[in-house]
Amino acid sequence: MILLERNYKWLPPILSFVISLILFVFTYWAASKEFMIREMLGYPITYLYFIYFNGTVYLSIKLSKFFYNIKYFQIHTNTRLFVELMSLFAMSFIFFYVTLITSSVMSGRGDAIIFTKNNTIIGVFQGLVLLLYSSLTITQDFLNKWRQSSIEISELQKQKLRAENRALQAHLNPHFLFNSLNVLISEIDYDPKSAKRFALDLSTIYRYVLNSKDKELVSFKEEWEVMQGYIHLHQVRLGEGLIFESEIHKDSLDKKIPPLSLQLLLENCFKHNQATLRKPLHLSIISDTNKVIVKNNVQLKSQKPESYNIGLKYLNDSFHHIDSNATVKIEQNENEFIVEIPLLTIDK
Known part of the structure; x- marks a missing residue:
């Protein structure tokens, strides 16, 4: 069981990297007239994009834990989910442009126009994909917590029943025993x-x-x-x-x-x-x-x-x-x- 849990910990990062690779290949194929994998691997933006996508997924988990620890959001779960998803989308959109600007500076095209219609559309698309994938991650985290809470509640119920059982047994002792001993004393002589x-x-x-x-x-x-x-x-x-x-x-x-x-x-x-x-x-x-x-x-x-x-x-x-x-x-x-x-x- 411990071995399975250790192996399972590597699954989300690997899945996140595979999705980011597929998404980048698709985006590069759609934007480039001459699609070549070898060229794609030579661009700094390729690796910046991997950092952007997987970093956003990682931060989304941290963001979910941050909101979970706020008392207000523990009560108002619907509000928490809305704020969490909107914050994630805004963070993803901003990080996307940070990646583009960083890539332009690294390639010596600091004066390139970044805020274009196509880049905005791509940024929104990337943000929505990240939102969808991170939502699944958040949902999985929620289900794990819900499962753990269910186990704890079940265990508390068992303990409660055991306590009530002992209370009933303790109640049996003084009343029943007192009456029985009185009868026993009488029966010994009779x-x-x-x-x-x-x-x-x-x-x-x-x-x-x-x-x-x-x-x-x-x-x-x-x-x-x-x-x-x-x-x-x-x-x-x-x-x-x-x-x-x-x-x-x-x-x-x-x-x-x-x-x-x-x-x-x-x-x-x-x-x-x-x-x-x-x-x-x-x-x-x-x-x-x-x-x-x-x-x-x-x-x-x-x-x-x-x-x-x-x-x-x-x-x-x-x-x-x-x-x-x-x-x-x-x-x-x-x-x-x-x-x-x-x-x-x-x-x-």
Whole structure:
């Protein structure tokens, strides 16, 4: 890759020289009655012209960088492009006449008439050609900067998602752990066997959280196995206040989802809704080959808990970042809250 980049650096100067050679040969052929390459190579103006053309291309790149660093033109890009192209044309036209005057002085024809109609037409033509070629160079520079900016934005988005993921994991720690430890203490005295399973499930969940923190995707099977333990912890805590059912299609298990997607939805359900013996919380998880649906009845707590808006937005951004066509669908009415997340087939 480094070798290719080094070779590529020589391409623009070589291309500029070839274009200047072709353009000068064409101009010399049009202006001279007896076209001879050997004579052309003997004229000082030939080499002055090469310096003029390639020097203007080089200065056009410097000019583009100069305007790019001006704060006003960073905001008003259309104005910057217009001023840049007009400055380039004026510079090219002036340099063309400087080349003619220098050539006349070097050849001993200092009194020759330079500002003629033909020279003006040729100067405008040369300026337009240089304008066109330099525009392509400026455009290429713009596209390179745009590509680099896109890469940087993409990387920032990844870092943002990782930060949000860690924030959600940190949110899991104090609330969920505090409640679980209280239940575990009670279970140790009441049912030691149940307490042992409870502790194992709790350990599995946190191990999964730690192991998945740097992953973009995990298999739905892996997430589902851990989330069954997560639901079991809540079943022990809530008893008959939680009624849970699931229907998992076997072909969905090998699909992919961002880690902790199900945990986020389940936590959202438990955090916002009451779950008592008189008003049980009905929770269901259903999957097919393309999606997973998490559904619960709506019975909001009288004292609403603090809302973490990054939750569902983070989930949607995570899916969309991996697959631009993947979206999280949310449906809510007076009785039910339904979230549908896609199952991905991307290997990452």
